[in-house]
Amino acid sequence: MHAACEDRLGDLLPLLPHRFSEEELVQAVSTLIGRPIYVEARDMKGNFACGLRERYSDREVISFEINTSPLHRSQIVCHELAHILCGHKGSIRYSDIPSDDELADMIDWSVLGISARTSYEEQDEQEAELMASLIVQRMYRATVMPAKRPTAADERWNAMFT
Template sequence: MDSSQLRAACEQRLALLELPHRFGTQQLREAVAALRGKPIVFRQLPADADSSTPCGIRVETPSADLLFVEQGTSAAHQMHILAHEISHILCNHPGSLALGDGVAESIGFNPTLALRMSGRTTYTTADEREAELLATLIRQRAYRERLHPSPRPARADERWDAIFS
């Protein structure tokens, strides 16, 4: 798939969510959860996670999609990591982390509960490039017509900084 076809496919996936003109993390989470029929749960990676642990991890279980994000990075980077992991969900990617890699245990998750896992590390695969492009489109739509996202949005539904509440 060439880059224009990939972009068109990502834009179609984003359009399926029927998000408002500008939206926040909660609205994105609710739209994806409604599409999937199960909740999206945000969690921070443990501060003592192994240095080989990806900065973002998606764990799909039968009852929820869990998204883990590195604590020690900026809020803007955390938001992009979340958008990237949500993109894996929207694209129905099979996952790139083997359950035996020790990653599930390092985040305190029982690997027998996971259907599939992916981790945000590099962009050498088609799935990672697709997730990264869709994450970029999500963030562009979230901040549409704004030069810079406000650190203190006027409306609660525009917030992207209170993701772990």
């Protein structure tokens, strides 16, 4: 699983600079899959998940819990992006959601599949969390280490002493 995640990351990283933001990451994944990705902050208190990924035929929608720290939000968004990168279908169908559940109001009925970040019992969730950790780790390492193969002028200046 680790090797597969690294391989997928290998496809993604060439689309990103050494130091990249969450916005740049979302844009790169969107370019890779050829569909727009919408990221929304939501107050999910009372719901069972702190992150959701909704898969539609023409778009992807990611929701993350707003009432947590910026780093945690970033991990949640990366987790949902990882579902997209891994090609997960989403283990929850719209028909699985009880009609009186708050979630039913949040999600469009045309959704093809839903992934929710709750626990890591399912293999898809494990893979997405592992992939998210690898991405966030790259983001962190880029802040403490220069690029191994600098391409832009900024990266060359930052790498000049290493």
